[in-house]
Amino acid sequence: MSSVTLSFRASSEFAEKTRTLAAELRMTSSDYVREAVREKNERTLKERMIFLSGKLSGLHLAESEAMNAANRDGLG
Numbered sequence: 463m464s465s466v467t468l469s470f471r472a473s474s475e476f477a478e479k480t481r482t483l484a485a486e487l488r489m490t491s492s493d494y495v496r497e498a499v500r501e502k503n504e505r506t507l508k509e510r511m512i513f514l515s516g517k518l519s520g521l522h523l524a525e526s527e528a529m530n531a532a533n534r535d536g537l538g
Contacts, residue, residue: 480494
């Protein structure tokens with residue numbers, strides 16, 4: 463796996479707080495930020511999967527109800 467550099471702008475207060483928290487956890491600030499972004503990515507993907515699953519579930523239910531209604535229309 464190759465590494466690339468990501469950069470972003472942050473206030474000096476944000477940067478200092480990040481460095482302080484990373485140091486308290488005996489982590490580099492890069493590792494601290496990397497872990498935070500990884501956690502955010504995982505949470506976002508999980509929320510997206512839950513949303514899509516719910517949407518798909520709703521579509522499946524609607525189609526199932528439509529098929530059941532068609533079975534009761536006297537044509538079967």
